[in-house]
Amino acid sequence: MPQRLITALVLVIVLLAAAVQAGCWDLRQAEDLGYVMATAVDRTPQGLVKLLVQVPNPRALAAGPRGGVTPGASISSKAFRNYEVVGRTIFDAIRAAAHQSPKRLFFAQNRTVIFSEDLARQGLGDVLDFFGRSVEIRRRLNRVFVAKGDVRKILNVPNPHGVCPALRIDNIVRWRGQTSHFAAVPLSKVLETLSLDGQEPFVGVIEAVANPTATPRVRKDLSMEPPLTITLTGAALFRQDRLVGFLNEPETRGLLWVLNEVRGGQLVVPGPGGKGQIAADIHGGQATIKPELTDGRIRMTVEISVVGDVAEAEGPFDLSKPEVAKEIDRLCAAAVRREVLAAVAKAQEVQSDVFGFGEAFRRRFPQEWKTIKDDWPEIFPGVEVLVKVDAEMIHHIGMISKSRAISVP
Amino acid sequence: MRRRLTKKLMDLLARSKKSVVQPVDGKQDLGRTETRVWEPAELERIPLSPDLQVNITRLKEVFDTNPDFIVREFDIAGGRARAALVFIKDLVERSLVGHNVLKSLMLDYRPREPNGRPLWEDMKRVAVTAGTVKEITNLRQAVEGILEANAVLFLDGEATGLVMEAEGFEKRPVGQPETEAVVRGPREGFVECLAVNITMLRRWLKSPNLQFENMFFGRVTRTRVALAYIKGLVDPGLVDEVRRRLRRIDIDGVFESNYLETMLRDSPYSPFPQMIATERPDKVAANLLDGRVAILTEGTPFVLVLPAGLVALMQSPEDYYHFGHLGSFIRLLRWMAFGISLLLPSLYVAVTTFHQEMLPTRLLLNIVASREGVPLPAVLEALLMEVAFEVLREAGVRLPRAIGQAVSIVGVLVIGDAAVTAGLVSPQMVIVVAFTGITSFLAPAFDLAISIRLLRFPVMLMAGTLGLFGVISGVLAIFIHLAGLRSFGVPYLAGLVPFHSTDWKDILVRFPMWTMRRRPAELAKQNRYRMAPNLKPGPARDNHKKE
Amino acid sequence: MALSIVLVLLAFAAMIAYEVPRMLREKMRRELWAFFVLIAIGLVLSIGQILKLPLPNVTRGIEAVVRPVYKALEAMLT
Amino acid sequence: MREEGQISAYQAMGYQVSIVLATAILFVPAITAQYARQDAWLSLVLAYLFGSLQVFVATKLALKFPRETVIQYAPRVAGKILGKVIGFIYIFYFFYVAYFVQREFEALMSAAYLPQTPIIVVIIMLTLLAAYVLYGGLEVLCRVNAIILAVALFGLLLIFLLIVKDIEFTRFLPFLENGVGPVVLGAVVPGGWFGETAVILMLLPFIGNQGKTLKTSLLAVTILFVVMEMVVIGAVGIMGPNETGRFLYPTFNIARRVTIEALPILERQDAMFMMIWVAGMLMKLSTFFYAGTLGLAQWLNLRSYRILILPAGAVMTALGMQAWENIVELKSFSGEVFPLTIIFVNFMLTGFLYLLTFLKPKSLQGAS
Known part of the structure; x- marks a missing residue:
């Protein structure tokens, strides 16, 4: 019996050796990932996909009152980063972002997908495949929006209540029952509706509007009121996968x-x-x-x-x-x-x-x-x-x- | 019965070791002085001689130069006969020897002549005032009697000796059980002395059906071990099986019940305890009532109770001493702690390195923020922290209580805080490891806590290589192991699987006493009911009948 | 590739080391035969796959027989 | 040779349930919904009837030889050569299902949880666990199974309760849109899967209270039917037949949908589903692995099946790795080829043997 035990142990060691030799497989440290909080898709005039992803910067969070020699504590950094990349497909664009992002982009925490109005008018079909196919994307948790105006501006409005603008959108969606004046459609719903003959999809509309309470800009200060504010409004109507019109509130x-x-x-x-x-x-x-x-x-x-x-x-x-x-x-x-x-x-x-x-x-x-x-x-x-x-x-x-x-x- | 058993046992012992010395024939060996080793079987073959001097010389030869070996020769009945009292000085109570034997024989004893009774018989009946006496006929019995703290009396002209109880050495007083303290319940714990322990059990179970069987283990230590069970409750097959396994044991020394435990287990390589080791007499008594068998070992307060499955190991006597709801709550808490202490670090590692999507966004960002700058991957961080925790715990246990506390304070507060501030470990990991450590203290059986502590490490490694799939593989492997495990033929998970609905009243929660009518299904094959039916208390319901 | 072959060989060696001594001790001749035939099949199949040798594929054989039956069934029912 | 353990009819029922459940739950909703669309639930009813028939025949046959497995009595029933051939088909069938299970397992694991990990690692891990169960024997298998099945059914019920609010019953309309044909076609796959409960042919001699076996076998199919109905209604009712048919693993997707706005901690807990499912797959693999190894040992008249565990596991794994190149082949196989092959063994072959026992009543002698 002991000799059988030893053989079993050898077997385990062989397996372990194989494991170590083959590398770490799917192991990825939590801090090595860039958690995409919002994804915006646009199309360049050349027909390429322009992708904007928003990633929070935990280093800015870490600069809390922890004292000591916390690395990064002294550097005041922006709470989030937006990466804008161009690629032939969405996946291509995501991988193109690897040239800029020090962290591997990770989409499972993403909750907001924004399409530009232009892209939506041309049709979502091609780009939606990635969102339906990817294992990381959570169909039920992602809300789809069409952006009126420049996506870059929308995703750059600081969120005084949280880490990044994406979380603000998420929270606005959470309280949509206060008015029901805007649509917040999960990705799953859009995909399911697209698979039906007798129903067309619709999505929410997102917009950056002037903030009436904006403070006149004196100096760069985190505590000032930003000039723009995010608002969700109305719904966008589709025929098949093409945007054809908007509903007001x-x-x-x-x-x-x-x-x-x-x-x-x-x-x-x-x-x-x-x-x-x-x-x-x-x-x-x-x-x-x-x-x-x-x-x-x-x-x-x-x-x-x-x-x-x-x-x-x-x-x-x-x-x-x-x-x-x-x-x-x-x-x-x-x-x-x-x-x-x-x-x-x-x-x-x-x-x-x-x-x-x-x-x-x-x-x-x-x-x-x-x-x-x-x-x-x-x-x-x-x-x-x-x-x-x-x-x-x-x-x-x-x-x-x-x-x-x-x-x- | 007992003697036969012991003899058989000793025979077995003797046979196993080849006797190197020729059997000794009475007289021709008298003059031998060289050192030699005496085997028990050899001693057994030497009968006591009617010649007092021969007996004394032989004993002196056996005990050789031991300075504490005392032979007190004296005359009785006014010089009518010579006698000798043999004992080991510090093992016997001197006043007992002096009073019960020497004084009464030397001063008070006047043989009534002629009453037709030989002097030996007369002396035993009239003069020896010790409570327990035993006649012996061979040298081995004499030697063993002496070593077991008795005094042995020889009379010239008689080929028998008399072993008289005279035990008298220091014992630790009965105190609180150190490892199993309770808030409510009896506070006495077993001690190192077997006789005291047996007394305690006798006091708990005043039934003639409570049986003890004496055995001796250890060729050199000759440790006394008592097998205890309640006739009529215990499955006789189980007792036979325990006896059979005990008989196989042939070892030179037994110092703690674990010596026996490791040799009695069904599955010797399993990290799980297959017996309960407890120092609480109430726990032993309650388990005997469930139809289990106890093994009491001289020299240790830890008594083995068997067979024991996972369910029994998770029960604590206190569950029954408290109000039922509290008992159930504690029981549930304990099962939860069992799971947490096995899995929490692994789950943390798996989730933060493989399944980041599982965490709520805010919590995730929080963890990421605090892990920024931590140099180690989460698996190694967890492993290191667990090792550090085990080191601190071990240090705290071994050191004197006052210093132990200081160690834990320095370790936990100073080192932990400094490590976090220095950015070497993340505060979340400290919380996880500390909480895991604390939950492992909830296991009522210390052995079980140890096995969980050990199994935590491989599961952590699996979590670090394969994520949650690794964790579930580890858990399944443990499950498969437990499902195949048996303790003295009783499945380890008895109650859970094989499923016994009546046992469930005492697994996850403790039902009220009056509902637990049946004893554990796998144990009590006969006499299944503990109590009369319909004991549920309440206001008298048949008031109207009294009118 | 080389590593995979080494690992496969090691795994099979471990299996042999685990089971064979007991069988030898208990003189289980029939069992030994069965054991080594299975080991041989396993070795050929696994090494063949690593080296991408064209081995006969039983599953494909089954598929070739059954799929037409299914297609017929499908055509019948839709 | 004999296996020393003994189990009860209800424990055998536990296997019958968990071996079908583990794989059927992943693939059946998609395959059935592809054909039968919103009438998938009706297909399941047909499949239930067909499955009951199969397990009925299998149990009846097994009960005629209460002390032997099908491998042992097949030569007596069908003649020496033909019987051995039939025995071999059964053995191959057990391994065939086992390596199919390995690959199905690997398919979801590498698609959803461990995309970078070499698939062979995942498969070997599961196979080693199964081998560990087999070394423990039938009793261990049944005890582990009891725990896993209880947890799995509870987990499924929990998931179902969490998503039941999203079910729209209008999705099941209109009824029988395209006639009966597609419904029957949709029933082939679950029907075949339900027939896997015929593994009782290998387990019966170890059952203590055999009198109950027929009842428990039918009960097992009934439990399966109820659970599968739950899953199919959940999948079609939430996602609609089109989307359900498009998914590779609709059930997995349902688990991914669990959200409660008040309790965001419950979102994305599909890894929990994975853990339960791994346990279920382990049971399925172990059972067929066990049946195959035991059968092989009996076929070769060996003294113990335990020595065959490791080499048979290796051959099984190698066959599985060889069989399909990718998930697309696997899925098409599992929808179009696999059910017919298992129906052939579980229904045709078993039925054939059952008929032969009437033609050759002599073969029954010595069976009691």
Whole structure:
């Protein structure tokens, strides 16, 4: 038995020797990687891929109050680096970045993918393959955006709350339920929608706008307010993989209503009787699409039920009265309906079925769908869309029932 | 029974070693003075002689020049007969020898004549006031009697001797168990003296069914070992198996129960303990009640309890002394600590060097930031830190308590902090290693903690070469090993696999006492129930009947 | 390549060292035969692969027989 | 020769479940969804019926010879030469599945976790672990399996619970869009896989309470069916049939999707899935490796199968390395060739033997 044990040990040592000899395989130290936090893709006029990746600089983080001889503590360094590289494909560009980056770029922590408007208008298909194929890219965690304006500017706005702008985008997305006025579509959703015949993808829109609170620049100081600020706004509509148009903020919410993606938001409607205004806090909605086929005409009925609260009531009304409550419900329902119809109108205008009406139709009428499948983009603009909204906005009305306007005589 | 067993054992011992000396025939060897070695079997073949002088000379020859070997010759019954008392000076209680034997024989004893009784019989019945006496007939018994701290009495004209209990040497008093302290529960621990330990067990289990079997191990040390079990609860096959394995042992010395443990194990190369070593009598008593067998060894407070699987090793007597919920909580904590202390450094290494995607972004950046400037790869850092930790721990244990504390303070606070500040190690690694070290203290069986400490290193190496795949391979290898392991025929993972639903009441959590009616399924083949059914307490439910 | 061959040889040597002494001791002749036949097959296959020799591929053989059957099934059902 | 261990019918059921689960869970959703699309769940129902039939026949046959494995009684049933040939086909089948498992294992490992590590290292690691199990024998195999299966089923359930909120049931509409044909075609692969439970042919003589074997075997297929339904419904319901069909490993992708916004620590924990799956693959490999080695030892009338473990493992690994050049070949093989081959052995060959026992009742003598 001992001699068998020794043989087994020899075997293990041989294996270990082989392992050491062959190198470290997949071992890579955490600090040797450059964690890409945001990836932006553009196309040069020559048709090459221009890639911009954002990598945080941990050395800037390490310069905390640790004392001692922490290397790098004395050098004040920028919290992130942006690398811009050009290549024939995305992968080519990433590897081209190796000429500049001291760390191997690592994409598993990436959460933001931004395409330039130009590229999106030319079509995403070619570049999306990398994002779908790569093991490092997390389809579900990445949010896809189209940039209005220069991507470089957007990704260079300092983030006073965190390490880099990418994390700021991530956090804005996290609180999207505050307005539901912009889309934040996961990469997985885009890819899945692209694989469907009766639905077109849409993505969020990102933009750098002037910061009204920017401090006049005196000297280079980290604590100053930057001149630009990042904002997410609206949605970009695609036909197949090509950008064809944008939705503004209320229209975006109109789209999100149909897709059951509204997590919350504000709804401002004129008060009952046309006096004052009511601001409601949406809690969520539930929508169903019912396709109908009568005499060769396709009609979609979208039924939405909305639940929410009154957050503000500026005007002389008494919310404790049931009829006032009913009126508010009706007004809110109308507002939601307007949003949805505006979105439908815009989508039909650019022939982009982002709502998945085609899919809904296919599920209900599979045989008929086969005949119209190829003509769907032409048929879609002519589809009649009915929107029925049932709003129930008075769950809570806050701490007071009557507005101050009438409580003071 | 006991004597037969001992004799058999000694025979075995003797046979195994080839006797080099010719058997000695009584008288012709009287004059020999050269040094020679006496084998037990040889001594056994020499009967006691009726001639007192022959016996004395032979014993003197056996004990040779030992200065503490005392032969006290005296006359009894007013000079009617010569007698001798033989003992080793410092092993016996002098007042006992003086009072029970010498005084009573020399001064008080007046043989009542003629009552038809030979002097020897009369003397034994009237004059010897020692409690335990035993008659012997050969030299070996005499020698062994003397060495076991007895006094041996010879009477001229009698071919028998009388071994009288006179033990009297210093023993450590019963104190708190050093390695297994409890908050609530009995505070006495075993000591080095076997007799005291047996007494303790007797006090815990006042049943005639509690059986002890005496054995002696060590050709030279002749260490007394007691096998303890409860008849009717224990599986007789198990006791036979233990006896059979014990009989095989032929060694020159046994100083600690581990000498026996290493020779009794089912799987000698396994790093896992296959018996419980404990110094708590309550734990031993409770395990005997579960149908286990205990081996008590003279000279060590650590008693072996067997068979023991992983489940039994994770149980601590305190689980049952506390309120059930707390007991369960501690038990759960312990299993968790078991996992953590085996895997935490490996998981940390695997995640930070292979699976960076698994960490939340902020945590990852945090780790990266603190690892900037650390010169070693994470695997080596972890290995080094673990080694350093083991060094500190060992130093702390060996040093006197006061210095030990100073060492741990210097080691942990000063060195650790300085290493982090100097950028040699990352603070996260210090946390990981320190926490791992602390969790390993939660194992109720020290042996188990040791095996985990040892296994941590190969798993860490695997993590460093193959990442989480390496970790899971290591864990699976350990699992396969444990699944194949047996302790005295009982599967090591009994309860978990092979699955016994009744045992689960006492594995991850401790169920209330009244639900644990059955003894462990693999142990108690007979007499399975511990208690009467329906013992669940509560307010009286049959009040209405009393009216 | 050379290293791979050395490693393969070492691995097979370790297998032989691990199993054969016991078989010799217990005079398991049949077992020894089976053992060495398997070792030989294993050696030929692994060295052949390292050197990229054109060895017969059993799996390909199975595939050649079964794939047409599947294609027929597929055509039938779709 | 005899293996000394003894197991219970429920432990055997544990194997039957885990050997199919480990590989089927990765490949079946994609292959089935490719053909049957949103009706993949229906394909599974057909596959379940077919699998039950296979395991029923296999168990019935095995129960006629309660003391022997199929290798031992095949010569008596089918005649000396033909019986030995059939025995050899079974043995080859066991190794064939085993090296297929090795390569499947390697395929995902190197694609998703260890792209730079030489694949042979990963394969050898798993094979050595399997060899270690085999040295322990059948009892060790069944104990390890019990733990792993419990953990694996729990893990799968957890993943399923975490993603169930994303399932859209509208994805399963329309029902039977392209008729029954594709559904049947989609059932071939899982049906073949379910038939792997016929490994009971090798395990039966070591089962203590054989009376229950038929029941537990059918129960094993049922458990498999439920779990596979869970996975397929999860995959198709979340990603839609098109995407499911496009993935190499849809289940792995589902595991990667687990996100909870309130608990970001739970994101990207697919490596945990990997760990459970490695354990499952180990069980599958060990079982077939065991069946093959034991069968070979019996076929050659050897005294112990243990001496064959290492050389047989080496041959198996070499065959596996030789068989497929890359993942594309492997996937096409696993979808189009592999199921038919195992159906041939598990259904046709076993059924043939079963029929022969009626034609030659003499062969049953001495079996009890």
